[in-house]
Amino acid sequence: MSATARVRLAQELHDGIAQDLVGLSYFIDALLARDDASIELRQELRTLRFTISDVLERVRREIYELRVDTTKDELLLAGDMKYELSRVFNELIRNIEEHSHANEITISIGDDGVGGAHLKDGHHGLRGATERISDLGGSLSIESEKPGTHIEISLPWNPR
CATH class of the missing domain: 1.10.287 (Helix Hairpins)
Known part of the structure; x- marks a missing residue:
């Protein structure tokens, strides 16, 4: 094209x-x-x-x-990385469920990007994630000083 x-x-x-x-x-x-x-x-x-x-x-x-x-190889690599990370995350959650006997879990993710992530009007990604975590009885915190953003999720662990 x-x-x-x-x-x-x-x-x-x-x-x-x-x-x-x-x-x-x-x-x-x-x-x-x-x-x-x-x-x-x-x-x-x-x-x-x-x-x-x-x-x-x-x-x-x-x-x-x-x-x-962008070349197709670069696009595939980015997609493959996201897929693999989601698989790793699912496996870690499965391990918590099967082996940890935990009452609470904490998930954190951070980057070294430009920062500035926060809840914005008209942008629903972080707001939707915050609402979902709240509906599960947990909390989501965002620290986004330049450089980078750090997001931490704390949840009571009571899988259904």
Whole structure:
């Protein structure tokens, strides 16, 4: 695909699908703000908003990758690393469940990036993660001084 075609496709994704997803997120926020929504409905709406936020992030990554001149090998490596990290994380949780007899777990992740991560209006990724952890009875803290960001999750451990 030519560079011009990639840029055009990126623009179409941004102006179409991405904007539609943002609009759906705002609609869900309005529904969550209603006083008459049940706890179950709120949980389902939060799950839906988190899913939309995840899809929107994937669309944004695709837009970025369409605009950036990157080789397929580099893209596969990044995808493989994310996949492998998620597999490692799942295995560690499984080990806690089977062997630790823990009452609480703590998960932390950090980076040496530019910092500045915080809950922002119109950005639902961290807000959705915070709400999910809260629904599980835990807490999520964000420290984002330059350079870097550190996120820590503490949860009571009582798997269902």
